Amino acid sequence: MAATRVLRQRNWTEAELIAGGFRYYQPRKRLVMARVINTVTNIELTLETLMADAGDIICYNPGAEPKTEMADYDQWPVAKELFKKTYKAWDDGSWRPNTAEAHLMEHGCLPYFKSAGIWALRLPISIYVQSLESPEPSVVPRGRWLCIGLEGEPYNMNDEQMHTRYVVA
16 A cells, blocks of 8 residues: 555645635534543444544434444544534533433433534545544545545545535535
8 A cells, every 4th residue: 555645634725625626514503412432442434443542532423212332323533632623512502302312411422513614525536545533544435525624634424424414505
């Protein structure tokens, strides 16, 4: 893989992102449940295994029905400092947790929402990406969304996740 070009975290300028075909997308305000973890944790996703260190945050998409195991929820890790910059405490005073949210709260989760947008591009070709949480680069296939976060960190998501999490016109 030495000769393979891998996209990694870096400082991007807005001009570079626009020239690369990226657009800026605002987040949809949607509830996620999140908790600090105390041990190194691996999360198996479709394309890669993500690793979270002790002190990092695990975010969960609660859905409507509680799952049997915590690992059964759609989840993703976020570095502690990045979480502080990109998420805010849920601020809807009329919110009452559904059964899945209550289940996650029993496991130490609290409600948040993502407040920061991202730059993203629907990939016309497959590329190698080294996300912050992945110990190895992975191939992100054509058609997935390549996202660049607040700190220049690349990651990917499928079309359904992109439309659920961000305002895509």
